[in-house]
Amino acid sequence: MTRTILMVGLFFYSSLGFAQVKKKSFDILLRNMLNESVPTISVQDLSKKDLNQYTILDARELNEYNVSHLKNAKWIGYETFDESKLKGISKDQPIVIYCSIGVRSEKIGEKLQALGYKNVQNLYGSIFEWVNQGNQVYDSQGKATNKVHAYSKTWGIWLDKGEKVY
Numbered sequence: 001m002t003r004t005i006l007m008v009g010l011f012f013y014s015s016l017g018f019a020q021v022k023k024k025s026f027d028i029l030l031r032n033m034l035n036e037s038v039p040t041i042s043v044q045d046l047s048k049k050d051l052n053q054y055t056i057l058d059a060r061e062l063n064e065y066n067v068s069h070l071k072n073a074k075w076i077g078y079e080t081f082d083e084s085k086l087k088g089i090s091k092d093q094p095i096v097i098y099c100s101i102g103v104r105s106e107k108i109g110e111k112l113q114a115l116g117y118k119n120v121q122n123l124y125g126s127i128f129e130w131v132n133q134g135n136q137v138y139d140s141q142g143k144a145t146n147k148v149h150a151y152s153k154t155w156g157i158w159l160d161k162g163e164k165v166y
Contacts, residue, residue: 019160026158030125034102038109040124041096043133055089057097059108060127064149067165068137070098070130078104083115091116098123098130100151101158131162 034040046054056073058065065075076085078099089095095117099105105122112120123130131137131148139145150156150164 022160026125026129029158030102034106034122038097038106038113038120038122040102041121042124043129043135046096046123047130047133047135053094055093055095057095057105057108059097059099059105060149060151064100064151066140067147067149068127068139068145068162070127071136071138073098076108078108081108081111086112086115086117089117092118094119094121096121096123098126100126100149100155101128102126128159132160134161137162 051071056070058069058073058075059078059081060075061077061079062075065073069075074085076097095112097105097109097112097120099108102122102124105126109120109122125132127137127148128150136144137148139147146163147165148159148162150159150166153166156164156166
């Protein structure tokens, strides 16, 4: 019985192709790592919207942000996050927060909610998924770039497109 299940599983994964298996594996990873305490928005949905209607917050470290970030994203950090970095952002403003894959941004999103921000969404798959789906990122000078800080070689396996920087 176990052998039959294994064979069916192998057939299923081999029929999908490596890219689809990797995408499915990434989704499983995210579903296990995220608490879903902050509503998510998909890359596909966000990429169809006017980003100027959102405050985009980057919850990575400054060296990651400086390599590349979403257009007009404001750096707020993770380890160094504090409420003062939110100065000028209305508690009613639609906010999308991201990091590398969505875990750090979810934790910062929880802090934003606790501070009274009412419309916070975590970008599902974060900057890795943004780039993997072919969307543009920008360097510290505001110029389009292919570079993406991949956090570490372990986490960098989930970044399929762009030039990985560590």
